[in-house]
Amino acid sequence: MAGDTEHPTDRLTRSATLPPGTPAATLQTLARQEDAGLRAAVAQHPNTPPALLEALAATEPGAVLSNPALPLLRLAHPRLLLDTPRATLLALIGCPAAPDWLRRHALSHPDAGVVAAVASHPDLTPAQLAALARHPAWQVRSRVAARPDLRDDTLRALAADRDYGVRMYVAARPDLPPGVQAQLQQDASVFVRQVLARRAP
Numbered sequence: 001m002a003g004d005t006e007h008p009t010d011r012l013t014r015s016a017t018l019p020p021g022t023p024a025a026t027l028q029t030l031a032r033q034e035d036a037g038l039r040a041a042v043a044q045h046p047n048t049p050p051a052l053l054e055a056l057a058a059t060e061p062g063a064v065l066s067n068p069a070l071p072l073l074r075l076a077h078p079r080l081l082l083d084t085p086r087a088t089l090l091a092l093i094g095c096p097a098a099p100d101w102l103r104r105h106a107l108s109h110p111d112a113g114v115v116a117a118v119a120s121h122p123d124l125t126p127a128q129l130a131a132l133a134r135h136p137a138w139q140v141r142s143r144v145a146a147r148p149d150l151r152d153d154t155l156r157a158l159a160a161d162r163d164y165g166v167r168m169y170v171a172a173r174p175d176l177p178p179g180v181q182a183q184l185q186q187d188a189s190v191f192v193r194q195v196l197a198r199r200a201p
Helices: 008-013 025-031 036-044 051-055 059-067 070-074 084-092 100-105 110-120 124-132 138-145 152-159 162-172 178-184 190-198
Strands: none
Touching: 008 025, 008 036, 025 036, 025 051, 036 051, 051 070, 051 138, 070 162, 084 100, 084 124, 100 110, 100 124, 110 138, 110 162, 124 152, 138 162, 152 162, 152 178, 162 178, 162 190, 178 190
């Protein structure tokens, strides 16, 4: 009977675990399903074509970045995931698993919003943070000023930032060294001094 015939993709749709040999054409079909778990499974599958990975990165960034074939795919396609739309790039950067090559791309991006997004990533090096603390966009420097893992020299530089908004982020920190705290108590901006006075002891 026609009703007893099950298409192979029907079985796959009910399971978020896809067989290793699933062909690319089937993965293309499954990626159009509404089930988020299934789309994530496609994003993690080593047979998923590069163009489909880029399309899935907007909604399944963590799954795409955990695809075991991604290092090999990047050898064949060096710009893979780097030229995606801004919203997709922000989703990828926002993943804790964002790899070093993606972070380095974001750090040199001409869009200050992209740089600000990566400035919050937990795996940036002290040298990268020191460079970001000198970025021309105050939004980027503010993201750095809010981080809990700054070296004292970077923190002192941000406490003397030309933009009072950045200095307000520094003043709100609960871990200010005495010298930085004394410096901000004499700040020219009343807003910075108010934030410093209200911060938690």
